[in-house]
Amino acid sequence: MTLLDRLLKGSLCSALARPWFDRLALGALGRWYFPASRQWAAANAAGGELDRFLAAFDGAHAASPHAVEAALGTVDAALDRRRTAEKAWRDALFETSRPRRATLLDIESERLAAADAHNRLRRLFFSTRLDPEPAMIGWQTPSPGEIAALFGPARTDPAGFYRLPGTLPEPEVSPAIVRNGERRYWLRFPSPSGRLGDAVTARVSEPDDARDPPTLLWGHGLCMETEHWTLLSDGVSALTRLGFRVVAPEAPWHGRRTPRGSYGGERFVATMPLGPIDALSGAALEWAALIAWARAASRGAVAVGGISLGALTAQLVAAKAQYWPAGLRPDAMLLAGHCASLWDAEARGDLGRLWGSRASLVAAGWSEETVAPYLVLTDPVETPVMPGERIVSLLGRRDTVTPVASGRAQLDRWAVPEENRFLRERGHFSLALGLMRDLAPFERLAEITVRSPSKRPRIPAC
The missing domain is CATH 3.40.50.1820 (Alpha/Beta hydrolase fold, catalytic domain)
Incomplete structure (x- = not known):
């Protein structure tokens, strides 16, 4: 559990739930979370390949290609773990005969841990330098x-x-x-x-x-x-x-x-x-x-x-x-x-x-x-x-x-x-x-x- 997790789940949560937190949260969403999420989402579809990742941003260039490639590999491995855990969860809960309760708890714990670990890899893209800088949203606005x-x-x-x-x-x-x-x-x-x-x-x-x-x-x-x-x-x-x-x-x-x-x-x-x-x-x-x-x-x-x-x-x-x-x-x-x-x-x-x-x-x-x-x-x-x-x-x-x-x-x-x-x-x-x-x-x-x-x-x- 990270320091942020401890703060948000602990007794200090009520102290954090004040208007100053809103200003902080909105700034963090715009500066880090949404831009990183857009790149993380593209990484999920890139299969670890730099060219496929950059193609999602109309051929943008990476200031540090090796760092981006390393991030893509990490995301791909975490995504594979998440998919495996999700399939085991789906099979146990809906597709096969009912497993023991202790087994169910272990399967659900691994599903959540794998999803959480994969989601947290947005942090790998907090400081990624792409030129031009990608948007927070992959716009597809209809007419x-x-x-x-x-x-x-x-x-x-x-x-x-x-x-x-x-x-x-x-x-x-x-x-x-x-x-x-x-x-x-x-x-x-x-x-x-x-x-x-x-x-x-x-x-x-x-x-x-x-x-x-x-x-x-x-x-x-x-x-x-x-x-x-x-x-x-x-x-x-x-x-x-x-x-x-x-x-x-x-x-x-x-x-x-x-x-x-x-x-x-x-x-x-x-x-x-x-x-x-x-x-x-x-x-x-x-x-x-x-x-x-x-x-x-x-x-x-x-x-x-x-x-x-x-x-x-x-x-x-x-x-x-x-x-x-x-x-x-x-x-x-x-x-x-x-x-x-x-x-x-x-x-x-x-x-x-x-x-x-x-x-x-x-x-x-x-x-x-x-x-x-x-x-x-x-x-x-x-x-x-x-x-x-x-x-x-x-x-x-x-x-x-x-x-x-x-x-x-x-x-x-x-x-x-x-x-x-x-x-x-x-x-x-x-x-x-x-x-x-x-x-x-x-x-x-x-x-x-x-x-x-x-x-x-x-x-x-x-």
Whole structure:
């Protein structure tokens, strides 16, 4: 465990979760993390070959080719270890007869260790000198004409766009690992989205003695691959101690779903506005399948929630679920670090400015006016299916990534009562850092979900 790990997981975490951390984090993301991630992603697709790596940057030149070649070899070896560990994990949990519990724990420990070690190799590219300097994002911005050809009719028919398939996929359920009073297992199923067409994995964490617990579907933030960093892997344990069954799906293009040559979450940004439409609409259908599973697995209430991108997903589900059968509509919602519209974060938030995504959109022919008709596909323009008193919010007063004014106005429109609003003197990143040590919003959600009736699902017709 590094010094940073000790600080972020230890008692000093609360001291770090202050507004000064947001300034530090944003600077580090722009100067080191995102540029290094872009090169690390290219290294993953290069097979250890310098020419293939440089070709990803339009033939850029390396100031120190031998150092880059050494880094590529290290990344390739770590990637091979990660793939081997992931295959062993997949075989043990879903493909073969059930191994012993101790074996499962060893297999999961190696999977996480291999993923974490591979992810940390971004550090090899912190000081890489390429000429010209590569962008943080591998831009593939589509034109307005391309998006109109794909989604033009959907702009006036969100109900049809969010219609569920005739049969929702039923998740496979892995054997469980029981440790420290918590049962942990995984769900796997094909994405109902024809646009995505891949497999969804969701980790389930619940109290070992749970009987019909309330379920919380919890979405992670953009570029936050919580199942693949040791530092982030145990974040929901505090919630299981409150009695929740926490279902944490991997978002499109993150973790196991990351396209070759990209880093987690990059495609969401690189292909705006196509990426957000595909990812958010696809995730909404995936969450519908998870709600159906949760209804069948427990008589407890089902809540949706998340932070940042996860909050955008949860609020979209809460809005579009009005087009779904009653049993697939969530009972409650908890949003952290949220805003009313994806465009508020993209056009007015600090990460959008850091990436230069608006400039990329403008260069491809987009404007606020041409984007606006598509926001009905990515934003919760409908009223949520649950009343305001069953919505809980956690916002940072200094959040400039998902602008706090947008989130507060959203709560006003939804008539969320003051006792369900938690406002902290933090920014976006310090809010996330202190999330699982600030349990008051989750305790409030627990009170709400205990009162919420269960709704059994009806499988929708086409």
